[in-house]
Amino acid sequence: MTIDLAQFHQVFYEESFEGLDVMESALMELDPDNIDSETINAIFRAAHSIKGGSATFGFTSVSEFTHDLETILDQVRAGTRKFSGDDVNLCLKSVDCMREMLQLLQGGDDGHTPLSMELKHQFARMLSSDSDVTDSQECAPEQAPEQDPQGPTLWEIRFTPGSDILKTGNDVLRMLRDMGDLGELLSVSCTPNLPAFNAFDAESCYLSWRILLESDCEKSAIQEIFEWVIDESELGINETEGLSHWKILFKPGATILHTGNEPLRLFTSLAELGELTATAFVDKLPRLSLFDCENCFMSWELSLVSSSATKESIEAVFEWVVDDAELVIAQESNSKPKPVADRVTKDVLQEQKAPQAQTPPTNVAAASPPEIPQTKPQVAAESTASVPTAKPAESAPKAKPAPAKKSAETGSIRVGIDKVDNLINMVGELVITQSMLGQLGTDFDVNRLPKLLEGLSQLEQNTRELQESVMRIRMLPISFAFSRFPRMVRDLGQALGKDLQLEMLGEHTELDKTVMEKIGDPLVHLVRNAVDHGIEMPADRLAKGKPANGKITLNAYHQGGNVVIEISDDGKGLDREKIIEKAIEKNLVTPLECETFTDEQAYDLIFQPGFSTAQAVSDLSGRGVGMDVVKRNIQALNGIVEIRSTKDKGSTITIRLPLTLAILDGQLVRVGNNTYIFPLVSIIESLHCRREFINKVAGGCNVFKLRDDYVPIIELYKTFTVQPDAIDMDHSLIVVVDYEGGKVGVVVDELLAQQQVVIKSLEQNYRRVDGISGATILGDGTVALILDITGIVKLAGDKFVQTSARARMSQEGLQGLAQLAS
Amino acid sequence: MAKILAVDDSASMRQMVSFTLKGAGHQVCEASDGVEALSLAKAESGVDLVISDINMPNMDGISLIKELRQLPEYKFTPILMLTTESGVDKKSEGKAAGATGWIVKPFNPDQLLATIGKVL
Numbered sequence: 026m027t028i029d030l031a032q033f034h035q036v037f038y039e040e041s042f043e044g045l046d047v048m049e050s051a052l053m054e055l056d057p058d059n060i061d062s063e064t065i066n067a068i069f070r071a072a073h074s075i076k077g078g079s080a081t082f083g084f085t086s087v088s089e090f091t092h093d094l095e096t097i098l099d100q101v102r103a104g105t106r107k108f109s110g111d112d113v114n115l116c117l118k119s120v121d122c123m124r125e126m127l128q129l130l131q132g133g134d135d136g137h138t139p140l141s142m143e144l145k146h147q148f149a150r151m152l153s154s155d156s157d158v159t160d161s162q163e164c165a166p167e168q169a170p171e172q173d174p175q176g177p178t179l180w181e182i183r184f185t186p187g188s189d190i191l192k193t194g195n196d197v198l199r200m201l202r203d204m205g206d207l208g209e210l211l212s213v214s215c216t217p218n219l220p221a222f223n224a225f226d227a228e229s230c231y232l233s234w235r236i237l238l239e240s241d242c243e244k245s246a247i248q249e250i251f252e253w254v255i256d257e258s259e260l261g262i263n264e265t266e267g268l269s270h271w272k273i274l275f276k277p278g279a280t281i282l283h284t285g286n287e288p289l290r291l292f293t294s295l296a297e298l299g300e301l302t303a304t305a306f307v308d309k310l311p312r313l314s315l316f317d318c319e320n321c322f323m324s325w326e327l328s329l330v331s332s333s334a335t336k337e338s339i340e341a342v343f344e345w346v347v348d349d350a351e352l353v354i355a356q357e358s359n360s361k362p363k364p365v366a367d368r369v370t371k372d373v374l375q376e377q378k379a380p381q382a383q384t385p386p387t388n389v390a391a392a393s394p395p396e397i398p399q400t401k402p403q404v405a406a407e408s409t410a411s412v413p414t415a416k417p418a419e420s421a422p423k424a425k426p427a428p429a430k431k432s433a434e435t436g437s438i439r440v441g442i443d444k445v446d447n448l449i450n451m452v453g454e455l456v457i458t459q460s461m462l463g464q465l466g467t468d469f470d471v472n473r474l475p476k477l478l479e480g481l482s483q484l485e486q487n488t489r490e491l492q493e494s495v496m497r498i499r500m501l502p503i504s505f506a507f508s509r510f511p512r513m514v515r516d517l518g519q520a521l522g523k524d525l526q527l528e529m530l531g532e533h534t535e536l537d538k539t540v541m542e543k544i545g546d547p548l549v550h551l552v553r554n555a556v557d558h559g560i561e562m563p564a565d566r567l568a569k570g571k572p573a574n575g576k577i578t579l580n581a582y583h584q585g586g587n588v589v590i591e592i593s594d595d596g597k598g599l600d601r602e603k604i605i606e607k608a609i610e611k612n613l614v615t616p617l618e619c620e621t622f623t624d625e626q627a628y629d630l631i632f633q634p635g636f637s638t639a640q641a642v643s644d645l646s647g648r649g650v651g652m653d654v655v656k657r658n659i660q661a662l663n664g665i666v667e668i669r670s671t672k673d674k675g676s677t678i679t680i681r682l683p684l685t686l687a688i689l690d691g692q693l694v695r696v697g698n699n700t701y702i703f704p705l706v707s708i709i710e711s712l713h714c715r716r717e718f719i720n721k722v723a724g725g726c727n728v729f730k731l732r733d734d735y736v737p738i739i740e741l742y743k744t745f746t747v748q749p750d751a752i753d754m755d756h757s758l759i760v761v762v763d764y765e766g767g768k769v770g771v772v773v774d775e776l777l778a779q780q781q782v783v784i785k786s787l788e789q790n791y792r793r794v795d796g797i798s799g800a801t802i803l804g805d806g807t808v809a810l811i812l813d814i815t816g817i818v819k820l821a822g823d824k825f826v827q828t829s830a831r832a833r834m835s836q837e838g839l840q841g842l843a844q845l846a847s
Numbered sequence: 848m849a850k851i852l853a854v855d856d857s858a859s860m861r862q863m864v865s866f867t868l869k870g871a872g873h874q875v876c877e878a879s880d881g882v883e884a885l886s887l888a889k890a891e892s893g894v895d896l897v898i899s900d901i902n903m904p905n906m907d908g909i910s911l912i913k914e915l916r917q918l919p920e921y922k923f924t925p926i927l928m929l930t931t932e933s934g935v936d937k938k939s940e941g942k943a944a945g946a947t948g949w950i951v952k953p954f955n956p957d958q959l960l961a962t963i964g965k966v967l
Contacts, residue, residue, distance in 0.1 A: 033863045040859055074857040077860060193942060194947035194966070250965075
């Protein structure tokens with residue numbers, strides 16, 4: 026039977042990666058000074074499973090690597106090895122290494138890495154340093170390579186199983202059968218070792234066996250049959266070469282019993298010489314009326330297989346009766362007794378299965394078969410070629426590691442059964458509604474309109490619920506994204522010499538899988554920055570009267586239709602002055618602009634592209650490195666990022682994300698004949714546009730006076746060159762949206778409904794369009810484009826960006842600017 | 848055809864065992880730990896063979912064997928442990944608990960079938 030093991034690889038990888046996560050988080054929890062048995066067991070189990078799986082599926086690099094790790098863990102578990110903090114680090118490193126190896130394997134590589142080699146050596150050192158730890162490798166079975174090239178060997182096997190053999194589910198019959206597969210099973214005998222009847226325990230085994238096996242197998246093959254019971258049993262396997270086969274015909278005179286001789290005793294003596302089988306003939310039995318119970322009417326044919334018997338020793342047994350009996354003793358040189366394995370083993374089976382009913386089986390078949398025995402069948406025809414030579418399992422073809430497919434990353438998702446059940450329920454409801462509507466449709470008249478409307482509203486509800494259920498399938502708890510942080514914070518803390526504590530809240534908050542995948546990197550960046558730049562060194566903290574250990578908090582929660590993720594630290598906070606200084610130095614702002622900046626505006630500078638380079642930021646308390654990228658990534662998810670910070674108290678970065686990228690809460694707007702959609706999350710407010718509140722800014726774009734503020738405006742009809750209702754904007758509306766922490770007004774003709782829209786990718790269906798992040802199909806079948814705020818701002822051009830930057834200036838500055846423009 | 852209860856906390860291992868056994872015409876029920884296996888064993892009738900991993904959460908294989916041997920219908924049922932080569936102690940522990948034999952990991956489908964041939 027060949028099975029393609031590759032079909033299990035994907036599951037193996039998935040479960041191994043999960044196992045590694047388990048190991049990692051458990052290792053983090055582990056206190057080396059006070060090892061919790063449940064934790065270490067969990068770590069061990071995970072390592073054990075990975076090892077077993079990788080070995081089975083032919084990933085030897087991983088199984089060999091894990092073997093040593095497992096041995097160490099096992100020793101820790103058993104309490105024979107002390108575990109230190111360094112050992113925990115080593116194990117964590119191993120987890121990383123295994124992860125990498127598995128990834129390589131997934132990509133079709135052999136999985137060896139420089140790190141794995143190095144760690145293996147470390148393991149070897151750890152394991153060899155304590156020489157009292159015996160190598161756990163099981164000794165290879167004793168080799169008995171004394172195979173006779175001349176032909177089959179005759180093995181004499183003495184097997185006395187422990188009396189408890191039946192209680193472990195082992196069955197001697199099967200062993201005999203297996204031996205029969207190895208060669209010719211010549212003889213099976215059961216010697217009575219039975220206790221007195223009233224001491225008989227039906228569940229114990231009192232039998233033992235002497236077996237002659239003619240086979241060209243090796244001794245190990247026979248040993249293997251008894252492998253499972255060898256410890257409790259007596260087993261002797263000997264090669265018996267000078268074995269002779271004797272055939273004895275014994276027809277005692279009728280009066281043999283009168284001399285006190287008893288055939289049974291004779292046979293018992295004979296059995297001491299070797300293996301004896303006896304067949305009794307009853308052909309001389311008289312009719313019942315003539316039967317004399319004191320006379321013997323039976324005769325026997327006996328087969329004796331012995332290594333020691335001689336004709337003399339056999340004759341000696343019959344010495345007292347030989348005068349009154351017919352006795353033929355012949356040595357059979359070539360022919361062998363008929364293999365009796367089948368018949369005898371079957372008898373044994375019955376005796377074993379119903380031990381209560383067991384009559385002590387003697388080595389003498391005293392009961393006679395009713396049929397007239399035929400002459401000894403010749404077994405010469407049974408050439409050795411026909412002897413089944415079942416090879417032991419080790420010669421079975423080794424599982425070849427199937428060539429791993431080139432990283433066939435099948436994006437799969439594990440879904441709780443309750444979610445699937447819910448979905449099925451919903452579909453059931455939908456089917457009912459559909460059949461109801463169908464019925465209405467076949468035979469419709471106007472009177473049934475209310476019924477139709479009711480059906481439609483039901484359909485609407487079904488659809489919404491179904492949609493929600495489907496969306497929920499893609500939702501994963503945010504712990505998937507958070508799970509890497511304990512390890513990361515720990516490693517970073519160790520590397521930087523900082524004492525850190527990580528708190529994670531709201532890990533069960535669910536988020537769409539695609540959003541989760543994309544938010545991972547920005548989160549890593551933010552956490553890294555918090556550790557790197559936010560948290561001070563322990564000594565500095567103590568000097569400030571803060572506890573030595575810094576605290577990082579990750580918090581996730583739902584708010585409205587959004588997910589909010591906060592990354593907080595209790596470090597030194599952002600240094601406003603230094604940020605501004607840096608921004609001026611980089612020509613991002615002018616000194617004049619900065620004077621009136623609020624803290625938020627100042628902090629926002631770190632999101633500016635080009636705000637910092639790695640070297641420039643190293644002495645800065647800010648978070649410059651790549652923050653623009655972080656922000657861009659979050660915006661690409663239709664998300665928003667904000668910073669709050671207090672000097673010496675710490676900073677909090679808040680990320681607000683839509684729950685999913687598949688559906689959007691949108692505000693529909695109309696410009697001329699076109700419908701556009703704003704992501705609802707980005708809208709701050711909408712108001713009537715009034716001509717007199719609009720100022721033209723020279724060299725820039727228009728600004729709109731919004732209460733005490735000025736916001737730059739974008740006329741959507743210009744951006745997309747469509748015909749608006751009116752050019753004068755007096756009847757237009759302005760939708761004020763959030764742009765890079767500031768505000769932008771977008772001029773539209775009309776606000777339509779707010780609704781959830783299903784996002785269709787333009788790139789996949791058409792091509793990328795600037796200012797448009799996607800499209801959707803509305804109820805009437807028309808296509809509406811979803812606006813990308815950053816994109817339309819970019820379309821509005823550089824002058825807009827300048828205006829936008831200036832618009833952030835203080836009220837006075839802006840007013841001055843507006844006056845200047847007018 | 849036999850009815851076999853396969854117990855392993857590793858899904859891939861369970862799949863592989865189950866697939867192999869089914870391919871050989873056996874009927875297989877699966878459990879992911881001892882607790883689940885025990886309740887399955889009680890619920891299912893006529894299980895001919897149990898193949899169980901040793902290291903499992905909730906209830907390990909050794910405890911499972913002990914529990915099963917307490918049940919009249921599992922008194923003589925063959926129970927094979929899945930062990931690793933480092934499981935020498937486990938083997939004797941398993942045997943003391945009443946395990947029939949063991950299958951040494953790693954194994955391939957042919958080895959698995961050959962081994963269960965010893966008891967079925």
